[in-house]
Every structure is written in structure tokens, then in C-alpha cells.
Amino acid sequence: ACGGPAPKPAAPSAAPMPPHPEPLAALVKAPSLVWMVELSPKVAFADDTLLAGVHRVVSDERFRRFAAENGGVDPRSLAELVIARYPDATLTLGRGTIDPAALERAFTRRATRIDGRAIDVASPPVVRLFGDGAKERVQMCTFGREAFALEEGRFGPLRVAAAYAEGKLKKSKPALRAEPLSRAVDLLGEGSVARFFASGPFEGEWSAALGGLLRAATGVAVGARTTRPPAAKGGLVVTAVVLGEYGHAQEDAARRLGATLDVLLAKNP
Numbered sequence: 001a002c003g004g005p006a007p008k009p010a011a012p013s014a015a016p017m018p019p020h021p022e023p024l025a026a027l028v029k030a031p032s033l034v035w036m037v038e039l040s041p042k043v044a045f046a047d048d049t050l051l052a053g054v055h056r057v058v059s060d061e062r063f064r065r066f067a068a069e070n071g072g073v074d075p076r077s078l079a080e081l082v083i084a085r086y087p088d089a090t091l092t093l094g095r096g097t098i099d100p101a102a103l104e105r106a107f108t109r110r111a112t113r114i115d116g117r118a119i120d121v122a123s124p125p126v127v128r129l130f131g132d133g134a135k136e137r138v139q140m141c142t143f144g145r146e147a148f149a150l151e152e153g154r155f156g157p158l159r160v161a162a163a164y165a166e167g168k169l170k171k172s173k174p175a176l177r178a179e180p181l182s183r184a185v186d187l188l189g190e191g192s193v194a195r196f197f198a199s200g201p202f203e204g205e206w207s208a209a210l211g212g213l214l215r216a217a218t219g220v221a222v223g224a225r226t227t228r229p230p231a232a233k234g235g236l237v238v239t240a241v242v243l244g245e246y247g248h249a250q251e252d253a254a255r256r257l258g259a260t261l262d263v264l265l266a267k268n269p
Contacts, residue, residue, distance in 0.1 A: 019126050019165040021147040024082040024093040027161035030175040032086050035198040039081040042096070044193035047226045050236070051076075071103035073148070084175070089153030091161065100142040104129060107140045107150075120162060128162075130155070175199075180243050184221035187241045192223035200244075210242065211256040217244035238265060 021027060025038050045051040067074040075081060078096040085091075107129055108114060114131040124144030131138060139151040139158050143165060151158035163169050176185050181197050188195065198206075198221075202214035214220065221241040240261055246253045 019121055019124065019143050019162070020167065021093075021143045021161075021165040022080075022095060024080045024095055024147070025176050026174050027093060027149075027164045028082065028084045028091070028175045029157055029160040029164075030173060030178040030181075030199075033175050033197075033199050034085045034087060035196065036082065036084045036175060038195045038197075039078075040193045041076050041078050041081055043079075044226060045076050050226055069106065071106040072099050073103070084157065086153075086157055089151060089155070089157055091157040092150040092152075093147065093161065094149075095147040098142065098145055098148055100125070100127065100145060100148075103140065103142055103148055107138075110134075111138055121166065126162060126166070128158075180219035181221065183243055184219050184241045188221055188223040188239055191225045192239075193226055194224045196220075196222045211260045213242050213244070213253055213256055213260075216246060217242050219243040 025036075028036055045054070063074055063076060073094060073096075075094075078094050080093070080095040082093040083090065084093075104117075104127070111129075111131045111133055114129060116130055118128045118130075120126040120128060120141075124146075126141065126143055128139060128141045130140075133152065136153050137151075137155060139155055141149040141151075141158055141162055143149075147165075149158050149161055160169070164172075164174060173182075175181055176197065181199060184197060198219065200214070200218040200220075202209070202217055202220075207215045210220070219241075220243070223239045223241075224236045227235055227237050238261070240257060242253070242257055244253075
């Protein structure tokens with residue numbers, strides 16, 4: 001009776017947000033990005049003509065052997081596949097139905113030494129394994145049964161990707177939402193099954209690419225979408241974007257870009 005009023009019960013803390021690794025391109029950090037490839041294999045290979053063309057280069061047996069050696073992951077069945085290259089690291093991200101235990105076993109077989117295994121999120125589990133590969137440091141992360149990430153080289157991009165998936169970097173823009181690549185995304189439009197992005201400045205051999213256009217470029221992007229006109233074979237529509245300061249030479253730059261693509265694509269058997 002003399003103890004005073006009972007304390008108010010504490011408000012329940014908000015439950016942690018589950019990881020959300022979709023789309024994968026939104027997990028790629030912008031600083032130091034050299035180039036990035038984004039693919040939608042499952043959609044692209046629904047086109048039988050395109051799949052037959054790929055099988056002329058990579059046989060069905062090689063795809064099956066790759067899956068057997070890499071935890072059951074067949075690249076053709078992935079909804080998304082992203083590869084991002086940095087000066088000292090390569091980050092690979094894949095989204096589809098995966099078997100985390102099988103991926104861990106495959107990673108352990110490939111690594112020369114495992115330094116540790118960490119459970120960053122309990123449910124759905126976000127699990128990391130890290131250690132040494134044959135030539136450089138390697139790290140793998142699985143996001144439940146939905147997605148995986150593999151990092152080779154100097155660690156860094158994978159932890160940023162996991163932080164994006166866990167909603168921890170709300171004020172930081174990923175690569176395709178930051179300039180200059182966000183402008184390239186808008187110009188490419190929707191519907192691509194394959195996209196390539198590179199950030200400037202372009203130096204060395206890069207500066208001579210696309211007829212020398214990259215010397216003044218701040219970013220470049222290429223997108224490809226499948227098309228199957230009536231009563232015709234399927235094909236690809238390719239869109240290329242070069243961003244830069246071309247001043248009064250924009251029309252000349254556009255002609256040079258078109259001529260370069262004509263040689264690379266239309267006139268190349």
C-alpha cells in the first residue's frame with residue numbers, strides 16, 4: 001500500500017525486420033564500383049531460341065556439372081544474378097530457391113581454410129562463412145532459402161549488401177540509385193533481361209573503348225531485352241547509353257556510338 005503506483009509496463013520493442021534481398025541490384029554499394037552485370041536468367045531462358053544459343057557456347061551438361069559442384073545452384077534457374085566488380089573484390093549475388101546447407105558444404109570444399117561461421121540474423125537465418133580461397137580471401141552469405149552472396153578478394157562489399165538487405169543503410173544510396181548510374185537506369189527503361197553498368201572516369205584501355213567516347217564519359221550502360229515477333233525467331237533488342245560532357249559534339253558522339261555497336265553486333269556473325 002505504501003509502494004506507490006505500479007510502474008507502467010514497457011512498450012514491446014519492435015520486431016527486427018527480416019532481410020529483404022530483392023532486388024539484388026539494390027544491395028550493391030556505389031563507392032569504388034568499376035562495373036556491374038545484372039541478369040534475369042529465368043526470364044531470359046524462357047525464350048527457347050535464346051536458350052539454344054547459350055547452349056551452343058555452354059552445354060546443358062556443363063550447367064548440370066556446375067550445379068553439382070556448387071550446392072545445386074544452376075544459373076539458368078535463378079530469378080536474378082548480379083556480379084559487381086571493385087578494384088580489389090568481386091561480389092556475386094544470386095536469388096532463387098537455394099539449399100543453404102548444400103551451399104555451405106560446397107563453400108567448405110572449395111576453401112583452403114575456414115576461419116569462422118557467423119549467424120548475423122536468427123530468423124530467417126542470415127549465415128556467413130569466411131576464410132581463405134586458393135588465391136584470395138573468400139566469404140559467403142545465405143539469406144534463408146531465398147538468396148546467396150559470394151565475395152572474393154578484400155572483404156567489404158558483402159557486408160554492405162547484407163546491411164542493405166537488413167534495412168540498416170536507409171540514408172545510403174546503392175549504385176543504381178546514385179549518380180551517374182541512376183540516370184542510365186532511367187534511360188534504359190524497363191524490361192531488360194540483362195544489364196551492364198560501368199562508372200567513370202575511364203582510364204587506360206577503357207578510355208579507348210566505344211570509339212574513344214569513354215574518354216569524356218561519366219558512366220555507361222547496356223541493356224538487352226528479348227523479343228519474339230509473330231512468325232519470326234526470337235531475338236534481342238539492345239540499348240546502349242553513354243553519359244558524359246560532350247557539349248556541341250553530341251550528334252557526332254551518337255553517330256560514333258552507333259557505328260561501334262553496328263560493328264560489334266550487326267556485322268559480327
